[in-house]
Amino acid sequence: MxxxxxxxxxxxxxxxxxxxxxxxxxxxxxxxxxRKRQERDRRFDEPIFKPEPPDVAPTPPVTPPDxxxxxxxxxxxxxxxxxxxxxxxxxxxxxxxxxxxxQKYYLPNDTGTSIFTGAAVGVFxxxxxxxxxxxxxxxxxxxxxxxxxxxxxxxxYFRTYQPPASAQIPPPAGPxx
Numbered sequence: 617m618x619x620x621x622x623x624x625x626x627x628x629x630x631x632x633x634x635x636x637x638x639x640x641x642x643x644x645x646x647x648x649x650x651r652k653r654q655e656r657d658r659r660f661d662e663p664i665f666k667p668e669p670p671d672v673a674p675t676p677p678v679t680p681p682d683x684x685x686x687x688x689x690x691x692x693x694x695x696x697x698x699x700x701x702x703x704x705x706x707x708x709x710x711x712x713x714x715x716x717x718x719q720k721y722y723l724p725n726d727t728g729t730s731i732f733t734g735a736a737v738g739v740f741x742x743x744x745x746x747x748x749x750x751x752x753x754x755x756x757x758x759x760x761x762x763x764x765x766x767x768x769x770x771x772x773y774f775r776t777y778q779p780p781a782s783a784q785i786p787p788p789a790g791p792x793x
Contacts, residue, residue, distance in 0.1 A: 695764035700756035702766055706749025709771055713745055714738035716772060745771070 688694055714735060721734030748767050761767060 695759075696756050699752055699764045699766075702770075703749045703752030703754075703756055706745050706768065706771075707753055708749070710742045710744075710746030710749060712771060713742035717741060744768075 688697070715738065717738035718731055718734035721730050721737060723730040745768060752767065
C-alpha cells in the first residue's frame with residue numbers, strides 16, 4: 617500500500633515539474649491533452665521499420681555492337697557458319713559411327729555375329745557421315761539443302777541430354793511479358 621502511494625506521489629511530482637505554468641503559457645487542460653494525443657499519434661504514425669532503398673546494380677555501359685556480328689546479321693551468315701561447323705564435325709567424327717553401331721547391334725547371346733554386323737553397319741554409316749561432312753564443309757556458303765538444313769541428324773554422341781517430361785518444370789501460366 618505504501619509503495620502504491622509513494623509511486624503515485626512520485627508520478628504527481630514529476631507531472632507537476634514537467635507541466636508549464638498555466639497563466640504564462642496560456643494553456644488549458646484540453647489543449648494539454650490534445651498536445652499529448654498529437655505526440656502519441658505522431659509516434660504511432662512513424663513506421664517501426666523504415667524501408668531501406670533497394671540495392672540497384674549499376675547499369676553497365678552501353679557497348680557498340682560488334683562489327684563482325686553486325687556483318688553476319690546483315691548478310692545472314694549465321695546459318696552458313698552453322699553448316700560449316702556441322703560439316704567439320706561430321707568429317708572429323710564420322711568414325712564414331714563404328715563403336716556406336718557396334719553397341720546398338722550387340723546381342724549377349726550372339727556376340728560374334730552381332731559385333732561383326734554392328735561394325736559393318738558402323739563403317740557404312742561412318743563413310744556416309746564423313747562424305748556428308750566433306751560436302752557440307754565444301755558448300756557451306758550455298759543454301760542447299762533448303763535454308764542450310766542438316767542432311768543427317770546429329771550424331772548421338774553430340775546430342776544434349778533432355779530430361780524426361782515428368783522432370784521438366786512447366787512454364788508459368790498466363791501471358792508472357
